[in-house]
Amino acid sequence: xxxxxxxxxxxxxxxxxxxxxxxxxxxxxxxxxxxxxxxxxxxxxxxxxxxxxxxxxxxxxxxxxxxxxxxxxxxxxxxxxxxxxxxxxxxxxxxxxxxxxxxxxxxxxxxxxxxxxxxxxxxxxxxxxxxxxxxxxxxxxxxxxxxxxxxxxxxxxxxxxxxxxxxxxxxxxxxxxxxxxxxxxxxxxxxxxxxxxxxxxxxxxxxxxxxxxxxxxxxxxxxxxxxxxxxxxxxxxxxxxxxxxxxxxxxxxxxxxxxxxxxxxxxxxxxxxxxxxxxxxxxxxxxxxxxxxxxxxxxxxxxxxxxxxxxxxxxxx
Amino acid sequence: xxxxxxxxxxxxxxxxxxxxxxxxxxxxxxxxxxxxxxxxxxxxxxxxxxxxxxxxxxxxxxxxxxxxxxxxxxxxxxxxxxxxxxxxxxxxxxxxxxxxxxxxxxxxxxxxxxxxxxxxxxxxxxxxxxxxxxxxxxxxxxxxxxxxxxxxxxxxxxxxxxxxxxxxxxxxxxxxxxxxxxxxxxxxxxxxxxxxxxxxxxxxxxxxxxxxxxxxxxxxxxxxxxxxxxxxxxxxxxxxxxxxxxxxxxxxxxxxxxxxxxxxxxxxxxxxxxxxxxxxxxxxxxxxxxxxxxxxxxxxxxxxxxxxxxxxxxxxxxxxxxxxxxxxxxxxxxxxxxxxxxxxxxxxxxxxxxxxxxxxxxxxxxxxxxxxxxxxxxxxxxxxxxxxxxxxxxxxxxxxxxxxxxxxxxxxxxxxxxxxxxxxxxxxxxxxxxxxxxxxxxxxxxxxxxxxxxxxxxxxxxxxxxxxxxxxxxxxxxxxxxxxxxxxxxxxxxxxxxxxxx
Numbered sequence: 001x002x003x004x005x006x007x008x009x010x011x012x013x014x015x016x017x018x019x020x021x022x023x024x025x026x027x028x029x030x031x032x033x034x035x036x037x038x039x040x041x042x043x044x045x046x047x048x049x050x051x052x053x054x055x056x057x058x059x060x061x062x063x064x065x066x067x068x069x070x071x072x073x074x075x076x077x078x079x080x081x082x083x084x085x086x087x088x089x090x091x092x093x094x095x096x097x098x099x100x101x102x103x104x105x106x107x108x109x110x111x112x113x114x115x116x117x118x119x120x121x122x123x124x125x126x127x128x129x130x131x132x133x134x135x136x137x138x139x140x141x142x143x144x145x146x147x148x149x150x151x152x153x154x155x156x157x158x159x160x161x162x163x164x165x166x167x168x169x170x171x172x173x174x175x176x177x178x179x180x181x182x183x184x185x186x187x188x189x190x191x192x193x194x195x196x197x198x199x200x201x202x203x204x205x206x207x208x209x210x211x212x213x214x215x216x217x218x219x220x221x222x223x224x225x226x227x228x229x230x231x232x233x234x235x236x237x238x239x240x241x242x243x244x245x246x247x248x249x250x251x252x253x254x255x256x257x258x259x260x261x262x263x264x265x266x267x268x269x270x271x272x273x274x275x276x277x278x279x280x281x282x283x284x285x286x287x288x289x290x291x292x293x294x295x296x297x298x299x300x301x302x303x304x305x306x307x308x309x310x311x312x313x314x315x316x317x
Numbered sequence: 318x319x320x321x322x323x324x325x326x327x328x329x330x331x332x333x334x335x336x337x338x339x340x341x342x343x344x345x346x347x348x349x350x351x352x353x354x355x356x357x358x359x360x361x362x363x364x365x366x367x368x369x370x371x372x373x374x375x376x377x378x379x380x381x382x383x384x385x386x387x388x389x390x391x392x393x394x395x396x397x398x399x400x401x402x403x404x405x406x407x408x409x410x411x412x413x414x415x416x417x418x419x420x421x422x423x424x425x426x427x428x429x430x431x432x433x434x435x436x437x438x439x440x441x442x443x444x445x446x447x448x449x450x451x452x453x454x455x456x457x458x459x460x461x462x463x464x465x466x467x468x469x470x471x472x473x474x475x476x477x478x479x480x481x482x483x484x485x486x487x488x489x490x491x492x493x494x495x496x497x498x499x500x501x502x503x504x505x506x507x508x509x510x511x512x513x514x515x516x517x518x519x520x521x522x523x524x525x526x527x528x529x530x531x532x533x534x535x536x537x538x539x540x541x542x543x544x545x546x547x548x549x550x551x552x553x554x555x556x557x558x559x560x561x562x563x564x565x566x567x568x569x570x571x572x573x574x575x576x577x578x579x580x581x582x583x584x585x586x587x588x589x590x591x592x593x594x595x596x597x598x599x600x601x602x603x604x605x606x607x608x609x610x611x612x613x614x615x616x617x618x619x620x621x622x623x624x625x626x627x628x629x630x631x632x633x634x635x636x637x638x639x640x641x642x643x644x645x646x647x648x649x650x651x652x653x654x655x656x657x658x659x660x661x662x663x664x665x666x667x668x669x670x671x672x673x674x675x676x677x678x679x680x681x682x683x684x685x686x687x688x689x690x691x692x693x694x695x696x697x698x699x700x701x702x703x704x705x706x707x708x709x710x711x712x713x714x715x716x717x718x719x720x721x722x723x724x725x726x727x728x729x730x731x732x733x734x735x736x737x738x739x740x741x742x743x744x745x746x747x748x749x750x751x752x753x754x755x756x757x758x759x760x761x762x763x764x765x766x767x768x769x770x771x772x773x774x775x776x777x778x779x780x781x782x783x784x785x786x787x788x789x790x791x792x793x794x795x796x797x798x799x800x801x802x803x804x805x806x807x808x809x810x811x812x813x814x815x816x817x818x819x
Binding site: 034038039040041044045048049051052064065066067068069070071073074077100103104105106107149150151152157158159160178180181182183186187189190191193194195196197209210211212213279282283315 | 355356358359362363366452453454455456457496497499500501502504509511514515516518582583636637638639642644645646648649650652653655657658659661723724725727764767768771772774775776777
């Protein structure tokens with residue numbers, strides 16, 4: 001009897017052990033990668049870039065699916081209810097996961113999101129058409145100073161990277177401009193190209209996708225973008241504006257710590273691939289390496305700037 | 318013809334196989350309510366990584382074309398638009414099926430879809446660069462007026478019952494405001510509920526409002542689903558060809574409308590079908606019969622929505638601006654392939670573009686035999702399957718289809734709720750179409766209005782913004798025509814009668 005009990009106890013001890021052994025070979029089946037936006041957007045495209053490298057490096061498929069709605073809120077509010085076994089991961093976007101929970105109850109808070117890696121950002125850029133009379137950033141500032149409120153700028157959504165860039169830049173330059181929100185970057189570019197607005201708060205990727213039809217006046221990066229060596233940074237021109245739409249990957253909170261660490265390393269490995277980097281940069285993206293250990297500090301730092309700008313603009317109370 | 322030398326490149330055995338396979342798969346996917354063209358194309362993207370860009374485009378274009386056509390089956394046979402593009406197909410398609418002409422309607426839809434697809438592809442081949450400027454000429458205010466124009470269709474759809482039509486439309490407009498607002502990011506009408514956060518998704522609303530009432534009625538009444546009066550009559554191809562030839566101008570007009578609306582990035586297949594339908598109805602001598610099973614109505618919608626495929630590719634390839642939601646996915650796939658779209662694509666990468674356009678022609682032509690056969694099969698299945706099988710199968714499909722749109726249980730709850738509401742409203746004389754129009758057009762109108770107002774106020778020229786732009790004025794003229802034509806016409810006919818009587 002005692003022996004049997006002992007055996008049972010040994011078995012109980014052994015079971016979780018064997019489970020850990022199995023997890024050493026993570027990933028052992030396809031990983032579901034949920035994008036909380038619709039197909040065809042930039043979040044989708046960057047995930048698609050990662051897809052073949054994941055398969056090549058780790059031998060398993062990265063299966064992309066979509067859960068759009070509420071500007072990402074529908075997906076993020078359900079993330080922690082999903083199975084935390086490392087086979088469900090979800091794209092996360094900044095400033096969305098910081099601003100949205102501040103606005104109203106959207107079913108999740110910024111702290112709820114267990115981010116494992118921020119892998120790139122699309123830097124903000126001030127974009128004009130090729131034939132625009134604005135040749136430099138100074139031209140734009142001068143026009144806005146002479147005509148307060150009359151400078152119309154398109155951008156994607158409210159409380160977004162574009163919108164916050166407009167607010168922050170207006171403060172720094174001491175100007176007043178009019179921001180016109182469109183649904184998605186594609187529509188904001190269309191409005192610019194169709195001369196419905198005078199300029200656009202867009203991204204470096206807009207410059208890459210519409211080469212020859214648009215010009216970037218400045219980019220919000222620490223250093224110039226390798227694809228646009230002639231475009232100055234805002235910093236060079238005296239404005240401390242660095243930022244954009246940051247993208248990363250999160251897991252359900254219940255995911256075991258060692259798998260979270262492993263995932264973080266895996267995404268870092270894809271990010272380090274020179275071929276992957278070249279393709280991303282050619283699309284106008286800028287790579288970023290914030291792993292799981294640095295994630296929280298990074299979010300806290302970004303949140304400070306975003307929330308101040310959003311409060312200033314009345315996007316949040 | 319430009320790029321004619323690439324015709325042979327398009328006709329390799331692999332490309333023919335991809336085009337045929339794509340059209341068949343697309344037709345089947347499109348016929349299932351909830352599985353949209355966008356989904357079908359998105360699922361395929363990883364498969365296309367390993368292909369040559371032109372072949373990848375042909376496959377995606379073929380699936381897309383097939384899915385738009387496939388949407389007609391559910392519209393005609395189940396009164397459920399399989400995709401939003403097929404909303405107006407239900408108006409006359411389902412009454413035709415009800416009276417036993419479902420086979421004829423399906424064949425007509427196939428012929429119309431092929432014609433529309435060919436016209437759209439022809440515009441893409443010959444006039445793409447100049448036509449792409451249309452996409453840019455349409456600003457926020459033009460979309461606002463276009464949506465208002467679409468709303469005027471309610472007066473035509475609810476003739477004799479205008480008040481109920483307007484109440485339905487207002488309900489739809491309210492529904493369009495639910496959830497996180499698309500451009501202002503305000504959270505509206507959610508009553509604190511997570512279910513409503515994502516808003517009312519259009520396709521799940523379509524399934525709820527159109528399909529669920531049909532299912533409830535099927536269970537509640539002892540009649541057969543569709544009337545079958547004759548022995549099988551084959552495809553009824555000769556009959557359908559004769560009707561198509563008689564209404565060739567309708568087909569051509571609707572196809573051109575479809576192409577032009579397809580070019581507009583903010584509009585899409587649903588609006589193309591509705592505008593073509595309303596124009597066909599306005600011009601037709603048999604206008605009183607529209608809505609009761611008039612073949613012209615099916616032809617107008619189906620040719621217009623398939624023309625949006627070619628039309629939508631125009632801004633996608635020339636400007637890098639997706640004309641329709643599936644185009645956005647295709648554009649993303651091209652980006653990953655390293656193909657840069659833009660004005661130079663047609664000159665520098667002619668081999669890709671022209672091979673693809675000829676491939677699109679090929680796929681559209683292959684849709685004729687494939688579509689006829691699948692359509693025949695779909696019709697026979699729906700007609701012969703006993704009700705005890707049909708109802709649970711379709712009910713199951715609506716649940717799966719609704720869930721799959723956004724992988725969301727909330728959408729399923731909303732779909733069922735709207736279905737029950739729709740059934741009750743149907744009983745008291747409200748039809749689902751005004752509600753759906755309000756839902757779809759409300760968003761477009763709201764965004765256009767807010768953006769136009771913001772720009773107009775900033776430039777201190779609100780009147781000029783709304784009433785001073787040539788394209789806007791053109792659309793306003795059409796709105797006036799659409800609103801007052803029935804009145805003027807009635808008076809004119811009345812006077813004629815009086816003169817005749819004298």
